[in-house]
Amino acid sequence: MVYVAGADRFLFRLLKDRPDIFYVPHFNIPILYPGRLVTAIPDIIMHSFSTERGTTLPKFYFKFKKLVYRLVVYVAVRRSYKVIVPSKDVKADFIKFYPEIPEGKVCSRVRRCGPCFP
Numbered sequence: 001m002v003y004v005a006g007a008d009r010f011l012f013r014l015l016k017d018r019p020d021i022f023y024v025p026h027f028n029i030p031i032l033y034p035g036r037l038v039t040a041i042p043d044i045i046m047h048s049f050s051t052e053r054g055t056t057l058p059k060f061y062f063k064f065k066k067l068v069y070r071l072v073v074y075v076a077v078r079r080s081y082k083v084i085v086p087s088k089d090v091k092a093d094f095i096k097f098y099p100e101i102p103e104g105k106v107c108s109r110v111r112r113c114g115p116c117f118p
Helices: 007-017 045-049 059-079 088-097
Strands: 021-024 036-040 082-085 106-108
Touching: 036 059, 045 059, 045 088, 082 088, 088 106
Parallel strands: 021 036, 036 082, 082 106
Antiparallel strands: none
């Protein structure tokens, strides 16, 4: 059994404070948290380009790990009130891999420099 020090206290603190929206900067969301989540997912490249050639893990373990990864991302996307992605291309990937997710749930926020940089 794996124990993360302080994780239980963090969840209890969230339940006590009851924020209106909880921002999670990664797809590893707190599964037991019942409130609204906004999740930032930088990419889903492992959905497209993850192959057995790029790992030293045994084949069975690699496939199991990839299955768990896909499950965790799916649960994060389903549970989140909004999903923030960094570009329109990543948003298009989400819509391709998760057609049942409403397009309005995925928001692309492009990061860019100020107007003085061409």
